[in-house]
Amino acid sequence: MSHIVDQVSLGAIVQVRDRLLEQQARGQKVLRLESGDPSFDIPIHVREAMEKALRDGHTHYTASTGILVLRKAIFQKVTTENRLSVPNDDHVVVTNGGMHGLYILFRALLDAGDEVILPDPMWTEIAENVRLAGGKPVPVVIHEGRGYEYDPAEIEAAITPRTRAIFLNTPHNPTGAVTSPETLNAIAEIAEKHNLMLISDEAYEHVIYDGSRHVSIGSLPAAQNRTVSVFTMSKTYAMSGLRLGYLAINNPQILERIKKLVRCTINGVNSVTQHGAAAALNGPQAATRSMAQEYQKRRDILFSALEEAPYLKAFKPKGAFYLWARMEPEWPGYNGGNDDWSVTNYLIDSAGIGSSPGSAFGPAGDGYIRFAFSCSTDQVEEAAKRLPEVLSRAGK
Ligand SMILES: Cc1ncc(COP(=O)(O)O)c(C=O)c1O
Known part of the structure; x- marks a missing residue:
């Protein structure tokens, strides 16, 4: 079977x-x-914050979507740095790494047979998490000749009545391509025209070279109310083993489903890690x-x-x-x-x-x-x- x-x-x-x-x-x-x-x-002030959290006895269950001091720090970061339009800190949810965020997000978005358009090649776990949620990954090839930039026309051509979302990742694993604001804008307009959700995986937002700039698609007018943005502390702060990511979600229905899934999967991230993450976001970024x-x-x-x-x-x-x-x-x-x-x-x-x-x-x-x-x-x-x-x- x-x-x-x-x-x-x-x-x-x-x-x-x-x-x-x-x-x-x-x-x-x-x-x-x-x-x-x-x-x-990990940065020293992050380690110290975690040591202090342990000494202070922060070893109990936390609010399942994350401790308030961390959610406030995330809200501050995503609204100023990423320029997202989430209304308040209730709309950010702390997850057990970006991977867990993606897993519950596809669960929250997809019904059996729903399609998600994603780039090919792409970090393997995306298509696998779509499948685990009962969905169908629809790969759209990104071409070496275009510097692995997404082709909005090819994305639009892959849309069917079953398409639920377009998944994007910039900077991109595995090619290292960074999507231009113009392309992001074109994709946001396609999503708006076809009433699709956008899933924006920004795991590498701070690993960027030659003065390039990272733009969050969720900050663009056409994308604002249809994007779920996925972030992680793994790459930005080298906190990969500590397992902490977060989602920024505008849509209240998706948010409610995500809260239920967090409770039923992890019921909150490791309390000590959460204190470290708050220190990372609130502290120096050098x-x-x-x-x-x-x-x-x-x-x-x-x-x-x-x-x-x-x-x-x-x-x-x-x-x-x-x-x-x-x-x-x-x-x-x-x-x-x-x-x-x-x-x-x-x-x-x-x-x-x-x-x-x-x-x-x-x-x-x-x-x-x-x-x-x-x-x-x-x-x-x-x-x-x-x-x-x-x-x-x-x-x-
Ligand atoms: C594109 C992409 N998204 C998300 C992640 C999730 O990382 P983590 O689960 O450590 O937060 C990774 C990790 O390699 C990645 O490459």
Whole structure:
């Protein structure tokens, strides 16, 4: 008997990680470029706030949508920085990471068979969470030739009577593309014309390079009342293991459903983490800026290395901490395989370098490789040193 959860994969990145950890256990040095976990420690004032919360006995159930001091800080941030029009702090909901926010959001939005338009390639968990909610992911390819910018006309052409929402992610995982305000505006107008919801995943809003600016689609007039914005502390404050995200929701009906789902899934995020998150949002933001600068340095190191290497052609990301690279037709293959997995396998076996095969991110990712440069600068430098040489040796 098949079950809805059987449609979800165990995850390509997990498979790569397990193999790297196995190599490491055998004493080999491995370079962890397969997954997007920031290498940095959390800012000191965040750690201190969490220690204080523990000492002060903040270890009990909290309001299930989040403690007031945190919701106030989030409300302040989303209305000033993201320029969202949520009416008050009751319209922001604290979730167990962005992932949990997305999971309950699709549950709250979709009835069986409802369609969600999403980019292809895209971080795998989006399509999987749509399916888990009984919905149907409708991938719209974003093209290398357009710098992975969304094509509003192609999005509009994918709309059917069953379409419920358009999902967007900028800066984008896996390509690192940053959507322009003009494109966001065009998509917002399409959503308004067809009366669709917009789901805006802004996990990488602060990981942005070359002076680019992050714009939240929910701030645009046509999108204001139809957007649910999804944020996380994982990337901005390197709080990935502490698990805290938040949703900003205008629509009262969706908000009510979300509150019910929070209660029935987690009934509130870890109380100590919530105090840390409030300190992160209310405190100095210098750490976030310096992390973005360090990511930009790593991006440049890795991008230059791939420019010197054969078989992979890298796209220079404007945001997020991923380098997306296309396999050239000359790639000689490995172990009898010729697809993106063969590159990932070759790099693990011959150099202990982690990556993700592009096909893990959807059909359009076939023939691409994603490197994450969220691991330490040392590891990125070492990978950059090894990659040109190890790729030159392929097939020999
Ligand atoms: C595009 C995107 N959205 C959301 C998330 C959620 O992250 P978290 O659950 O750690 O908040 C991630 C994590 O990698 C991501 O890449």
